[in-house]
Structures are given as structure tokens and as C-alpha cells.
Amino acid sequence: MTATNPAGPWSDPVWLNFDGIDPSLFFDDDGRAWMVNNGNPPDNKPLYDGHRAIWIQEFDIANRKMTGPRKIIVNGGVDLSLKPVWIEGPHLYKKDGWYYLCCAEGGTSVHHSQVILRSKSVIGPYESWDQNPILTQRDVDGTAPNAITCTGHADLEIGPDGNWWAVFLACRPYAADTWATGRETFLLPVTWTEDGWPQILPPGERVPLMVPSPNRVTLQQNPAPPLSGNFTWMDEFDTSQLSPLWIMLRAPKENWWKLADGNLWLTPRPESLSGKSNPSFLGRRLQHAHFTASAVLQIPSAKGTSAGLVAIQDETHHLYFAVRRDEQGLTLFIEQWNGPSPQIVATHKLSHDLTSIELRLRGAGERLCFDYATRSDEWHEFAPELDSYPISVQAAGGGIHFTGALVGLHARVEP
Numbered sequence: 001m002t003a004t005n006p007a008g009p010w011s012d013p014v015w016l017n018f019d020g021i022d023p024s025l026f027f028d029d030d031g032r033a034w035m036v037n038n039g040n041p042p043d044n045k046p047l048y049d050g051h052r053a054i055w056i057q058e059f060d061i062a063n064r065k066m067t068g069p070r071k072i073i074v075n076g077g078v079d080l081s082l083k084p085v086w087i088e089g090p091h092l093y094k095k096d097g098w099y100y101l102c103c104a105e106g107g108t109s110v111h112h113s114q115v116i117l118r119s120k121s122v123i124g125p126y127e128s129w130d131q132n133p134i135l136t137q138r139d140v141d142g143t144a145p146n147a148i149t150c151t152g153h154a155d156l157e158i159g160p161d162g163n164w165w166a167v168f169l170a171c172r173p174y175a176a177d178t179w180a181t182g183r184e185t186f187l188l189p190v191t192w193t194e195d196g197w198p199q200i201l202p203p204g205e206r207v208p209l210m211v212p213s214p215n216r217v218t219l220q221q222n223p224a225p226p227l228s229g230n231f232t233w234m235d236e237f238d239t240s241q242l243s244p245l246w247i248m249l250r251a252p253k254e255n256w257w258k259l260a261d262g263n264l265w266l267t268p269r270p271e272s273l274s275g276k277s278n279p280s281f282l283g284r285r286l287q288h289a290h291f292t293a294s295a296v297l298q299i300p301s302a303k304g305t306s307a308g309l310v311a312i313q314d315e316t317h318h319l320y321f322a323v324r325r326d327e328q329g330l331t332l333f334i335e336q337w338n339g340p341s342p343q344i345v346a347t348h349k350l351s352h353d354l355t356s357i358e359l360r361l362r363g364a365g366e367r368l369c370f371d372y373a374t375r376s377d378e379w380h381e382f383a384p385e386l387d388s389y390p391i392s393v394q395a396a397g398g399g400i401h402f403t404g405a406l407v408g409l410h411a412r413v414e415p
Contacts, residue, residue: 002064014064018057025059026092026122033059034122035066036101038088042072050085051076054103056123071123077105078115078128087115089153092122096196101126102134104152109398110177111138112152114168116198135168135188135200137207143176148207150183154200156190161215164190166200170207171393174289174365180313180392181286182404189214227287237264246282247406249273249315256280263298266411268305273410274315274337281310283408286363286391293407294360300325300411306333307411309359311368313404316340317396319386321359321370323350324414330354334370334383338390346370346383361407363388 003010016023020039027033039055041047054074060067077084089104101117113136117126135151142149154168170186173179188211190198201207210229225233225245235243237259256267257280264282271279293309300307300323308322320335330350336343350357354374362369368391370383389395391405 016059016066018055018066018070020055022089024089024091026094027061028122029094031061033061034092035059036073036090036092038090039072042075047076047080048083048085050107051083052085052087054087054090054101073101073119073124073126074103074117077103078117078132091155093156098196099126100156100198102154102156102198104154105133106136106138106152108150108152108169108183108402110142110149112136112150112169113138114152114154114166114200118197129197131197131199131203133203134198135166136203137170139204140206142173144206146172146209148172148186148209149177151186151201151207156198159213161213163214164192164198166190168200172289174388178366178389178392178394180289180363180388180405182393183402184404187211233284235264236262238262242282245284246408247285248278248283249281250276250278252278257282264409266307266409268300268302268307268411268413270413270415272412272415273310273312273318273320274342276315279410280412281408281410283310283312283406286311286405286407289363289365291363291407292360293363294358295409296356296358297323298356299323299330299354303327304414305411306414307409309361310406310408310410311361311363311391312406312408313391313393313396317390317392319368319390320410321361321382322410323357323359326414332357332372332382334386336386336390338395345386348382350374 001010001013020037023037036056038052041051041053053072056073057066057070058068077087084105086107087103087105091102093100098118099122105115106113113133115132116134117128119126137149137151148170151170154166159165166188168186169183171179188200258265266280269280271277303325306322306324310320312318316337318337324331329352332348334346336345358373360371368386368388371379372382373379
């Protein structure tokens, strides 16, 4: 798709016919363009599980199509004799007469890494740096405090301070090989060796949680809410539109929410978090293993309805902390999904004439704590020691679940 303005309008998509994933376009300084991507190994005959290749082919900019021969420039990885797995995510750069090919290798879990190769010709042959990988955390203890794991899938860029930087993916476990926040975006400076190789992090060195820019520059202050570090965020629902930080499960086909008089109104509907349709749910991305989320809730007025807080990893791995109105009155409950069916793990009868309640969810690594208050700041512990594992990436299936958990608001017609 093309546009003369990033804001659009954008053209209709043009389909490019080639095998594989992770395509990346490189525009050379001679006016030509090239596509690199992860594809099948030679003759489509893998030598072992995870054997892949990096391919290159010219891209005709004017006619928006692939042209010329398609060629493998990396077979398997930096050293085929070691049976490297999942060479992917390639990006090409040109610096000082060299073409640099930067790729992920080792898979997206704890053996993830980033490697670099270079050539004097865009189509190769490419030589691997003898100090590869240029980034990995597989050789450090992933259970240490503030550990960052699964580093890779990096892209290199010159920042506004004039320095080279690497943007890459990684995870923050709160226990051994366990995290709820999914894969996240990290930034580190890139250093260039005297003989012209880029390095993101030396072997055995941990990814820091914070790093200063090599050249400090003053940038325009960003009014957007913070997305890293310790922060507090509150939505008073006093704007005309929802904050873009709120997201949904699938696309809505009807309008079940509205903003009015400093309140968010959700229409209870039969669609559930465990279904395949669009429930009455708004969630915000979970960004910490230690967090507090709370909401003041107007008690549902219709019998057979409920509303409350949600912590969710996917349709079959979530917790619903809510108030239900039925023939017997009002009940506070926690519904846990940690597989194909739900389990009610806590209940408490509430006064039938209650009109509002404040619900609070506290995350503390491996624990989730649920509290409620019927009067301002008079908190009662409801379920102080629930296991947080049901909302972890690992409970939901591991590496394929990259997006992480959400915390949000839900209303439904009770099943």
C-alpha cells in the first residue's frame, strides 16, 4: 500500500507473490529496492526442525511488483553446522559501503537472539560477525530480580540524538519463565566496533531497565500518558470519546457503550469473554507485574445481569470480579477461567439496597488480591491470595500469545 501522506489516503493493497514471513523492504541509494524475508530452506527440504532461510529479491518500485531472481542469502543461520533455528525478522541497512543484514535467531522464547552479517553486495555473499550474537539474554539468569528475557527481533535506527539505537522485543518474567505482560518493546543504544560491526549488548550483560542517551538532547514533551516505568493513570470518562488506550475483544457490530456526565455506561449483553463475538468489555494493556486497578461501579439494576473488573489473557484464561443481581439479591463473586470451563472461586452476599460499590484488583507477581468497598476508602479483603497464573502467557499456551494480559471493565447478561 502506498500514500504520499502517512495520514492517508492509502492505496488498495498490491499482493506480492512469494513464500514466507517477516518481509522487510530496503531502498538502496542507487534507486533500487529489495525485499528480504524468512522463507523455506533450499529445495524446501529442511535439515532439522526450525531450519529456515533468509531470501532476497528485487522490488520494482514503479510497478509495485517483485522482479528478477529470488535468492537465499542466509541458509539456516550464522553457522549451519550448529543447526541454528528460526532465522527470521531480517532487516537490511547500508553504512560506509557495507550492506548489513540484521536477523533474529533461536526462536522467540528464552533462546531468542539477534545476529548480524554484512556484504559489499546487496545480494551477498554475507559474512557473519565472529562475535555474534549482538543481543541475547539466554546466557544470563532469567529468574534474577528485574530479569528481561526472550530478547530479539531487533531493528536499527538513527535516533533524534544522532546515535544508532536498537528497538527490539523482550519479556519481563515475574517468576521462572512466567509473565503476564506479553512481549514488549525495548530500546538500547548501538555501539559500532572499530572494524565496523554494530553491537547492542555485549555477551553476558543484562538488559537494563533504564539507560541514558549517549548524547542528551531536549525533546518536546509528550502529553500522552506514560507507557513505561512507575505511573498512575486515571480515566474520569469526561471526554467526548474513549481514550485510545481502551481496547476491545474483536470489532463491535453495535454500540454497547457511551460516555455521559463523567460516567462510562456499558450495556449488559449475553456475549461473554469466553465466546467468539464482541462482549461488552473495555480493557487496558497490563504493563506491570505489580499493579493496582480499581473502579467505582453502579450496581446493575436489572435482574440476571452483572458488571465488574476483569483481568484477562484470553478467552479461556481470565478472572471476572463482579456484582450480580438475581432473584436472591446481590452477590459479589469471582469467576475464574483457567481452561475450557469456569470456576466460581469466591462469593459474598451484599445488601440488597446497595447502589454503588468500588472494586479493586491488586497484582503482586504470582498473586492477585481482590478487595471491595461499599464506603469510600473502607476496603474489605475479598480474595487476598489468588494465583495469578491463569492470566499468564504460559497458562494460555506460551510463546504464541505475544500480546499479554488486559485489565478492564465488563458487563453481561448472566448465562
